[in-house]
Amino acid sequence: MKIMVIGSGGREHAVIKALSKSENVDTIYALPGNGGIAADAICVNIGATDIDGIVEFAKKEKIEYAVVTPDDPLALGAVDRLTEIGVPCFGPTAAAAQIEASKVFSKNLMKKYGIPTAAFEVFEDIGDALSYLETAPIPTVIKADGLALGKGVIIAMTRDEAKDAVRSMMEDKIFGASGSRVVIEEFLEGPEVSVLAFTDGKCVKPMVSSMDHKRALDGDRGLNTGGMGTIAPNPFYTDEIAEICRKTIFEPTIEAMCAEGRPFRGCLYFGLMITKNGPKVIEYNCRFGDPETQVVLPLLESDLFRIMQATTNGTLAETEVKFSSGAAACVVLASDGYPGKYEKGFPIDIPLDVEAYVAGAKLEDGTLVTNGGRVLGVIGKGETLSEAIKKAYEGADRISFENKYCRRDIGKKALAAK
Numbered sequence: 001m002k003i004m005v006i007g008s009g010g011r012e013h014a015v016i017k018a019l020s021k022s023e024n025v026d027t028i029y030a031l032p033g034n035g036g037i038a039a040d041a042i043c044v045n046i047g048a049t050d051i052d053g054i055v056e057f058a059k060k061e062k063i064e065y066a067v068v069t070p071d072d073p074l075a076l077g078a079v080d081r082l083t084e085i086g087v088p089c090f091g092p093t094a095a096a097a098q099i100e101a102s103k104v105f106s107k108n109l110m111k112k113y114g115i116p117t118a119a120f121e122v123f124e125d126i127g128d129a130l131s132y133l134e135t136a137p138i139p140t141v142i143k144a145d146g147l148a149l150g151k152g153v154i155i156a157m158t159r160d161e162a163k164d165a166v167r168s169m170m171e172d173k174i175f176g177a178s179g180s181r182v183v184i185e186e187f188l189e190g191p192e193v194s195v196l197a198f199t200d201g202k203c204v205k206p207m208v209s210s211m212d213h214k215r216a217l218d219g220d221r222g223l224n225t226g227g228m229g230t231i232a233p234n235p236f237y238t239d240e241i242a243e244i245c246r247k248t249i250f251e252p253t254i255e256a257m258c259a260e261g262r263p264f265r266g267c268l269y270f271g272l273m274i275t276k277n278g279p280k281v282i283e284y285n286c287r288f289g290d291p292e293t294q295v296v297l298p299l300l301e302s303d304l305f306r307i308m309q310a311t312t313n314g315t316l317a318e319t320e321v322k323f324s325s326g327a328a329a330c331v332v333l334a335s336d337g338y339p340g341k342y343e344k345g346f347p348i349d350i351p352l353d354v355e356a357y358v359a360g361a362k363l364e365d366g367t368l369v370t371n372g373g374r375v376l377g378v379i380g381k382g383e384t385l386s387e388a389i390k391k392a393y394e395g396a397d398r399i400s401f402e403n404k405y406c407r408r409d410i411g412k413k414a415l416a417a418k
Contacts, residue, residue, distance in 0.1 A: 003065040003305075004029040004058065005041065006048050006073055010332075010359035010377040011290035015069060015304070016041050017357070018297045022305035031057065035368050036358020036376075048073050051081055058087050067091065067308065069287050071147055075101040079266075090308040091266040092286050096257060099264065100286040103152075103183050104145045113256040115249055116280040120185035126170040129182060133162045139187040144169050146178030151224070153283075155187065188282065190275040191236035191417075194292045197250060197270065198307055200316040201263035204254050206246070208299050208323045209237035210292045211414055216339060218409045225339045226374055229392075229410035230330045231385060232295040235417040236274055245272065245279050253284070265311050294357050294377040295328040327385040329392040329411055330377045335360070336405040338373030346370045346402040354395040355379040370401055386415060 001024055005016050012030060017040055019025050031054060033043030046053040049072050058066065068078045068091035077094035091097075098105045110117040118141070123129035133140070142165040144152035152175050156162035162184075169179030197206040210232040216222035249270060257264040269285035269292070297304065301322045310319035335342035348368045350356055356379065360372015376399060380391030389411040396406055 001025055001064040002027045002029070002061060003067065004031055004044075004054075004061075004063050005067045005069065006031050006054060006078065007069040008032050008034050008037070008048065009070075009290055010357040010374065011288050011293045012069055013037050013040070013357040013359070014294045014297045014377075015067060015288065018300060018304040019067070022303050024303075025305050029057075029061070029063070034358055035361045035363035035371070036356075038363060049076060051076055051078050054078060055081050055085060058082060059085060063087055065089070065305075065309070071097070071100055071285065071287055074286050075147060088309070088312045090311060092264050093262070095262040096264040097286040098262065099257065099268070099284045101147055102145055103143050103283070104181055106284050107183055107185070109253075109256055109260065110281060113252055113259075115252050115256065116278060118186040118188050118280060118282070120183050122181060122183055123166075123170075124181050126166060129166045129170065129184065130163055132184060133159060133166065136162070136184060137186065138162065141185045141187055142166055142169065143183040143185065144175040144179040145181035145183065146175070148175040148178045151175070152178055188273045188275050188280060190273045191234075192282070193234045193237045193241075193272045193274060193279075194230075194289055195237070195245065195250075195270045195272060196288060196292060196296055197268050198311055198316060198321060199254055199264055199266070199268055200311045200314045201254065201258060201265045202314065203317040204250050204268070205316060205321040206242070206250060207296050207321075208232050209234040209242075210289075210295055211236075211411075212289070212292060213407060213410055216334075216407075218407050223339050225334075227291040228332045228334065228407045229377075230291045230295045231389065231411040231414050232292075232299060232328050235385075235414050241274060241279055245270070249279065249281060267311075290359075291330050291332060291374075291377050294330040294379060298328050298355075298379055298381055299323045299326065326381060326383050327388040329380045329385070329388040330357075331380075331392045331396045331406050331410050332359075332374050333376040333378060333396055333399060333401075334374050334405050335370055335372070336403040338405070342373055343403055344370045344372065348375065348401040349399065350376070351398050354398055355381075356395065356399065370403075375401065375404075385411060389415070
């Protein structure tokens, strides 16, 4: 089959590599892809949010299946448009993608259907928000309502910080229209867990759990990033916790979306916190997380394409979703200075026997060069987590490019929990 994958990052590279193992996949196009993805798919220079361009390409090339991975094209209705022209898709409709595209929608959904999450208030008026913060519990969490490239959340440790966060979102518009409404919510404490789940709108099959490392520097210091590394499985996500999540979060969420007339099909990401009062939802994403996908999919033993088709066809209950019993680790190699100012354009040398997913790189005269903050995700797999982490760092140390930077403590917290 001829399929296309929408997106250009390490997540898409991981998805493409997994799809290429399927005997039913003949040709993979990446729109737009990147310089590293070009080794595994045919890259086409059409942006992920160019929905008209994507639809025209699908028609012209007679694409038989589409995988829409980033949040923006999902929220813009890429799946709706492709479905209209007869191209089956992996991913939710625009109506279902609201579970990520609007934090107000997702918080109200959880409140209405009794899904455990942090207590919250929604504000459209800056004066009301600032008045509320005069007496709100501190620390608190301020969230812009809409999509903000994963950066629309500020944890305020003082009342002044909270007020500054509200002003920056609602007055200064640092996240554009996404900050027109804000959610102010309870600050939760506990280990964080990411769980991606396949769903066809009725059945939900969780993938192996993972742990992301968001801060730029060792010891969870520095600025928040798109993720500096991940490990799977997450040791804090026990069998007991998994069963509680299934009963109180996963299945109720899928049922709630159906009840709202927005059945969710594709991959639903559950960002969880294991609090002293049990697991609670921090956030939903309407797609594969990045870099979580880069440790989850290498552990998948079943055929990813068959699973994706099952989410589209409503046959997930009868489809095998099996993961290995081992562990995986991903160490992100970044450009020094990320997520702030950094230089790019440096040649990258990746040994053939190192498993890596390319995120921020492009081809210049046949040479792969750095072209972003997060450049590569280097993968290690093993029977144990410590073995997987060791292999990931061994691979990371063998890759070279000027101004290479990585955290040296990915998985340290997870190993201490075992």
